[in-house]
Amino acid sequence: MELNLLVLCYLIGSITFIVGLKMLSNPASARNGNMVAAVGMLIAILGTIFLYEENGQKLGNYAWIFAALIIGSIAGTLMAKRVQMTAMPEMVSLFNGMGGACAALISVIEFRHLVHASDAASIDQTSLLIIMLGLIIGTVSFAGSMIAWGKLNGSIKDFAFKGQHIINIVLLLMTLLLAGHIIINRPEQIELFFYAVVALALVYGIFFVLPIGGADMPVVISLLNSFTGVAAACGGFLYDNKVMLTGGILVGAAGTLLTILMCKAMNRSLQNVLIGSFGGGTTAGSSSPTGGTYKEVTLSDAAVVMSYANKVMIVPGYGLAVAQAQHVCHELEKALEAKGVEVKYAIHPVAGRMPGHMNVLLAEADVSYEKLLEMEQANEEFKNTDVVLILGANDVVNPAAKSDPSSPIYGMPILEVEEAKHVIVNKRSMKPGYAGIENQLFFQPKTSMLFGDAKKALQDLLAEVRNL
């Protein structure tokens, strides 16, 4: 590779990706880091369009390229701008799927190119290997991301059946064997086999994500994210393109590490997440000591208890996000502070649907950074907390994670809210949370329930507090 302007563009691209990713892992520089990477991407794309040449030939079809770029940019920007803060996770998953599909399509086109250029037996096997890799990984990532997207926005329900893991393994093996057959033997009907691999990879991608519960979706998306990175890197091999290679591998490695970090935050192993099928049929039997009675609290009682407390700890969860109640929540916090109550927030690392989900949400409502306590800090403070207000959180405060070894969430670190003097739980109903298990906390004598949509309940609560 000689040193020319294009190589320089790619070098800048690669460097900005590394620098951008580094800056993204620090709260202060994160936003600029994103910008840096975006500028690098722009340089790499423009460089490719105008400077790339193969055997002295520049690229053609500018009209098509620009049409696609413009439509994609407008649609992408609109989608990203319009999406609700709560729907961010599924947006990331959707975009990830697009990238995976893009990588798979490149493989399809390059494969057709190879097949039409020569007869099956003389196709270069190295290219074939890379194409098949990019195809399978890209397709699985695409199919999986679409399922994850559907699950997060509620249009696809959890679905698991007995022996699913075995079917998954068989599917994966079949895909790989078929791909191996194509690469090694280069059979006559190579195209037929090729499309069979596409179909198998699609089905595998779907089955791979389908049984995994919603609470584990962030981990899955992160994993699929790193898959797409690897698929992009395959493209880098194919075209001997350094920026695709470095960018892809970078995301592949960082994504894998991020996946592991997320698992650690939930105290679960990756294997556990992938095979455990949270909330699936296998775990339903473990919720034996259910039932008991719970007591409801009226709005005015809740308002009184909170107004006369010294210290109130708010535990936000997915319910808060769904109800878009973060602003009212902040109002309530201010109203209580005006009455001399100390208000803090206890943030579980996986509260909501994504790590950091609650932080982003509360930051949007201008809740000050110092009020957000991480799990360890919060757990130390629950002892001297008078009232804990739980807003649509469930599994992250379920004591079964500590006490019941048969519980599917056993071992996950939780917010130990039962240490506090009084617990008020706002939920829409008694329905179990995402893990699909009962929460004994709700039946404890010090717990009282405040049913209703988080936003509505908080507004009413706020009015009551102000009236006192």
Place this chain on the structure above:
Amino acid sequence: MIYVVALMIFVGIEVIGRVPSVLHTPLMSGANAIHGVVIIGAIIVMGKAEEGNVLALVLGFLAVLLGTLNVVGGFVVTDRMLEMFKKKK
């Protein structure tokens, strides 16, 4: 090539080694945008396609379109998430 791969794996792990859990989501989203580099492959494919090859053109067009969605959408979503963090500082 292998040399580059090994190096990038190392860099990738090193770079995000100690990220606070607050930033997991934006970081994932940022990484999501970065693997949109795959679009460069799509552009190359598209640019090489012969005029008459309609299928290649259509598939290539689709690939560039999806790649652009990934890149642009990815960066914008990440920026929106991070915007929230910045406001209160």
